[in-house]
Amino acid sequence: MQLDLYSQSLLWAFGLSVIFGATANKANFCTMGAVSDWINIGDHNRMRSWLLAIATAIIGVGILEYTSSVDLSLTTSNETSNPPYRSANFIWLRHLVGGLMFGVGMTLASGCGNKTLVRLGEGNMKSLVVLAVMGIAAWWMLFSNFGYRVFLQWMLPLSIDFSNQGIPSQDITTVAFGLAGHEWGVLEGFVVALLVAIPLLIWIFRAQDFRANLELVSAGLIIGLLIIIGWYVTAGPSGLELMEELEFMDDRPFFTGAQSLTFIGPTGHVAQYVKEGFSAVFLTFGVATVLGVVVGSFLYTLLFRKIRIEWFVSWNDFGMHLLGAMLMGVGGVLAMGCTIGQGITGVSTLALGSILTIVAIIAGSAATMKYQYYLMMREDD
Amino acid sequence: MSDYTEKFDATGLNCPLPILRSKKVLTTMNSGDVLYVIATDSGSVKDFDAFCKQTGNELLESSEAEGKYHYYIKKA
Numbered sequence: 001m002q003l004d005l006y007s008q009s010l011l012w013a014f015g016l017s018v019i020f021g022a023t024a025n026k027a028n029f030c031t032m033g034a035v036s037d038w039i040n041i042g043d044h045n046r047m048r049s050w051l052l053a054i055a056t057a058i059i060g061v062g063i064l065e066y067t068s069s070v071d072l073s074l075t076t077s078n079e080t081s082n083p084p085y086r087s088a089n090f091i092w093l094r095h096l097v098g099g100l101m102f103g104v105g106m107t108l109a110s111g112c113g114n115k116t117l118v119r120l121g122e123g124n125m126k127s128l129v130v131l132a133v134m135g136i137a138a139w140w141m142l143f144s145n146f147g148y149r150v151f152l153q154w155m156l157p158l159s160i161d162f163s164n165q166g167i168p169s170q171d172i173t174t175v176a177f178g179l180a181g182h183e184w185g186v187l188e189g190f191v192v193a194l195l196v197a198i199p200l201l202i203w204i205f206r207a208q209d210f211r212a213n214l215e216l217v218s219a220g221l222i223i224g225l226l227i228i229i230g231w232y233v234t235a236g237p238s239g240l241e242l243m244e245e246l247e248f249m250d251d252r253p254f255f256t257g258a259q260s261l262t263f264i265g266p267t268g269h270v271a272q273y274v275k276e277g278f279s280a281v282f283l284t285f286g287v288a289t290v291l292g293v294v295v296g297s298f299l300y301t302l303l304f305r306k307i308r309i310e311w312f313v314s315w316n317d318f319g320m321h322l323l324g325a326m327l328m329g330v331g332g333v334l335a336m337g338c339t340i341g342q343g344i345t346g347v348s349t350l351a352l353g354s355i356l357t358i359v360a361i362i363a364g365s366a367a368t369m370k371y372q373y374y375l376m377m378r379e380d381d
Numbered sequence: 382m383s384d385y386t387e388k389f390d391a392t393g394l395n396c397p398l399p400i401l402r403s404k405k406v407l408t409t410m411n412s413g414d415v416l417y418v419i420a421t422d423s424g425s426v427k428d429f430d431a432f433c434k435q436t437g438n439e440l441l442e443s444s445e446a447e448g449k450y451h452y453y454i455k456k457a
Contacts, residue, residue: 028424036397036428040404043431110395119395122423126395308448310421313393369397376405 017292027219031339049216056224057348062193074258088163101331103364109324113263121297137329138268230260262341264332385417
């Protein structure tokens with residue numbers, strides 16, 4: 001049986017995400033946990049693992065672009081990518097505000113979008129509620145004009161549109177060379193990717209206890225590699241062929257184009273897929289990734305751990321998770337991605353917005369943890 | 382192990398709350414005292430291991446029984 005290209009891309013998304021879910025479950029890979037370990041404990045190992053995934057993805061994408069194996073110029077347009085990480089219009093406020101909201105949200109909801117899916121696969125029913133609320137909030141941002149009216153309406157006039165200066169993309173190579181008035185090409189892009197990734201790798205592997213932690217080292221490498229494969233599937237030769245085919249389809253699926261793994265927008269896709277009675281046009285790459293992570297985490301738990309059914313311990317616990325889920329759904333779509341979608345997939349394109357988003361997410365999460373601890377210390381006063 | 386100075390039940394709480402609340406309880410304890418923590422978050426096993434390594438507190442015991450995780454932490 002020969003599968004059509006679209007079905008193949010969905011299978012790739014599902015397969016990559018199954019591996020992602022199992023890997024994150026096994027290694028306790030968690031971006032909010034990485035911030036927590038750093039802020040609350042002073043331990044950097046999970047942060048190094050996250051950064052290793054980022055550095056791996058940056059180098060991999062750099063190689064793919066240098067060898068012309070992918071066309072990431074597609075990520076400058078909403079029509080050819082999902083989301084357009086490298087859009088020439090740098091709406092910096094969406095990344096700053098969305099990232100901060102997401103950082104606060106993931107701390108209140110016990111983990112980012114991906115961790116929510118991993119926990120759901122372990123049997124945590126709190127995560128089912130978080131997923132539902134996050135999905136509805138993301139749906140609201142994606143499929144109504146709420147996001148425009150509340151946020152983008154006032155953020156757009158303050159954006160920096162590089163195309164006014166003849167700069168076609170917001171990736172740091174294009175912006176730096178464009179502003180300096182120099183010519184640039186794939187070689188310059190690859191050199192800049194190495195200049196970013198190599199110092200990261202030096203810092204990551206400088207710690208002996210991290211080097212000895214094979215579980216976190218391999219998790220970082222595997223997750224970085226999965227992101228690279230995702231890009232190759234959607235922006236490589238078969239992805240380009242698929243985009244040509246889609247032009248002629250009567251029922252063209254939504255949210256197609258160049259993309260790799262991301263988890264907040266896709267929870268909104270899941271909400272739309274359910275709302276539309278499981279219509280095939282809403283069975284997106286993102287829906288496949290959401291399902292894949294839950295299945296991967298569930299399979300790992302089934303084989304190597306015990307399913308633990310968990311529920312909220314108090315109304316306060318319920319309220320905090322609900323608020324966190326809403327902030328993640330709204331903030332994640334506003335920022336055009338989560339700790340994985342912007343934090344690894346987006347940063348691998350070296351887009352300014354992705355870099356700003358990840359900094360804002362970490363700042364929002366760290367500030368929330370500091371505030372939570374401050375409140376705890378005052379509880380008995 | 383049954384000897385402890387303080388007990389903190391983190392059942393049902395997820396990261397980062399078990400660590401944050403344990404940190405708070407430890408601030409009220411004296412050096413050499415033992416904090417007994419009960420948790421259900423599977424991530425807490427690695428969290429408490431890293432917490433003790435970084436803070437210098439001694440993780441006397443880390444075990445799992447009847448679906449719960451049990452930690453005995455001796456304050457440095």
